[in-house]
Amino acid sequence: MNRRIAFAVLFATLSSARADDWPQWLGPQRDGVWRETGIVQKFPDGGPPVLWRHKIGAGYTGPAVANGRVYLMDRQLAEGAKNHNEAMMPRPAPQPIGGTERVLCFDASGGQQDGKLLWKHEYDCPYGVSYPAGPRATPVVAGGNVYTLGTEGNLLCLNEADGKPVWARDFKKDYNAKTPLWGHSAHPLLDGDKLICMVGGDGTTVVAFHKDTGKELWRALSAKGPGYCPPMIYPAGGTRQLVVWHAEAVCGLDPETGKAYWSVEAPTYQQMSIATPRLADGRLYVTAYPQTSLMLKLASDRPGAEVEWRGEVKKNTGFYTVFSTPHFEEGHLYGVSSGGVLTCIKADTGDRLWRTTQPHGPKPEGSAEVFLVKNGDRWFLANEHGDLIIAKLSPKGYEEISRAHLLKPTGTGFGRPVLWSHPAFANRCAYMRNDEELICVSLAAK
Numbered sequence: 001m002n003r004r005i006a007f008a009v010l011f012a013t014l015s016s017a018r019a020d021d022w023p024q025w026l027g028p029q030r031d032g033v034w035r036e037t038g039i040v041q042k043f044p045d046g047g048p049p050v051l052w053r054h055k056i057g058a059g060y061t062g063p064a065v066a067n068g069r070v071y072l073m074d075r076q077l078a079e080g081a082k083n084h085n086e087a088m089m090p091r092p093a094p095q096p097i098g099g100t101e102r103v104l105c106f107d108a109s110g111g112q113q114d115g116k117l118l119w120k121h122e123y124d125c126p127y128g129v130s131y132p133a134g135p136r137a138t139p140v141v142a143g144g145n146v147y148t149l150g151t152e153g154n155l156l157c158l159n160e161a162d163g164k165p166v167w168a169r170d171f172k173k174d175y176n177a178k179t180p181l182w183g184h185s186a187h188p189l190l191d192g193d194k195l196i197c198m199v200g201g202d203g204t205t206v207v208a209f210h211k212d213t214g215k216e217l218w219r220a221l222s223a224k225g226p227g228y229c230p231p232m233i234y235p236a237g238g239t240r241q242l243v244v245w246h247a248e249a250v251c252g253l254d255p256e257t258g259k260a261y262w263s264v265e266a267p268t269y270q271q272m273s274i275a276t277p278r279l280a281d282g283r284l285y286v287t288a289y290p291q292t293s294l295m296l297k298l299a300s301d302r303p304g305a306e307v308e309w310r311g312e313v314k315k316n317t318g319f320y321t322v323f324s325t326p327h328f329e330e331g332h333l334y335g336v337s338s339g340g341v342l343t344c345i346k347a348d349t350g351d352r353l354w355r356t357t358q359p360h361g362p363k364p365e366g367s368a369e370v371f372l373v374k375n376g377d378r379w380f381l382a383n384e385h386g387d388l389i390i391a392k393l394s395p396k397g398y399e400e401i402s403r404a405h406l407l408k409p410t411g412t413g414f415g416r417p418v419l420w421s422h423p424a425f426a427n428r429c430a431y432m433r434n435d436e437e438l439i440c441v442s443l444a445a446k
Contacts, residue, residue: 058075062433078100083133105160129151140188
């Protein structure tokens with residue numbers, strides 16, 4: 001009888017503290033919130049233990065974690081090929097840089113094979129973009145398939161078990177889409193039977209593909225460029241809306257048909273619509289370097305939007321993110337202005353409450369970034385130096401709890417070493433990569 005009780009207690013404990021996956025950009029609900037419990041409150045002396053590491057190639061793709069596996073993309077240069085150095089004002093490659101893109105699958109089941117490469121899918125892909133290190137977009141894992149988007153617009157559906165191709169689309173060949181200056185970076189969105197992507201081209205800024213066949217379901221919008229911002233599904237106005245932000249405007253669409261509901265001008269510098277728009281309490285916040293800070297009020301009785309306020313640099317309102325996703329939290333917004341300045345603003349006015357460079361370093365630097373992921377009442381912050389930070393954020397200020405250096409920054413940006421890849425959080429671990437290795441770090445509480 002006592003053994004039965006003990007087993008029941010153990011089973012209940014394991015069930016309530018179950019591991020979660022991170023199968024796409026910003027996690028299971030695409031909101032940058034890590035909901036697992038049993039997470040370390042403070043790093044031990046010497047930092048959290050690295051459970052395993054594996055050599056990989058270069059790239060910016062954040063890992064996706066699902067069903068005991070880790071997926072990411074990297075790039076292998078062709079023999080004799082060399083990436084050009086980035087200048088302060090980056091430009092496309094003077095001529096295509098030979099190489100391949102790879103989709104990699106690693107074991108993360110928690111067994112003896114942890115970190116083992118299970119399969120890879122590789123294809124030829126010359127680069128003509130600025131910052132040519134490697135792929136950008138995080139894979140999407142669902143229904144036995146892995147969906148990936150490469151820098152030059154190669155959209156793939158691979159079998160999750162063995163990496164065999166199911167279907168493929170080529171944005172250049174299929175839609176005459178010009179690759180953006182910094183490559184295709186908008187993480188695909190899986191919604192029901194639809195895989196929704198920012199493509200580019202005439203009337204095909206946004207395209208929905210059938211997840212099983214790759215067949216086009218609908219196409220929508222024309223713009224100077226697709227931008228780099230991932231499409232999102234948000235509930236508003238009594239319905240589900242597809243929110244996209246291309247190079248010229250923020251738009252609300254019917255996700256089933258691509259029909260345009262509304263559009264608000266949100267022009268960007270060099271088409272840098274990048275950071276994921278965030279919704280809370282019927283408000284949608286959009287931010288971009290160097291002067292886009294826009295709060296939209298979404299209609300409650302129908303699909304519609306109007307400008308509630310626009311931030312102004314000279315008036316110290318709003319913040320101006322390069323590519324880190326901001327967070328909405330109880331009437332406030334937390335995000336990173338260009339230079340790595342973590343900022344808190346009031347959601348209803350855009351007024352700044354505080355700013356700090358502490359997560360990044362002693363002073364602002366060009367396009368410095370910090371990635372924010374919330375867990376319970378704390379945040380895990382990953383900076384471009386390869387540090388992982390535990391902190392608390394509130395309207396009163398920034399409180400750092402713990403910091404550990406986990407990876408060296410192997411990329412280059414604005415003349416300094418950088419690490420510009422978003423980590424994944426699953427199985428009470430952090431999965432992080434640079435241009436040389438993928439590591440799994442335990443964040444489980446003892």
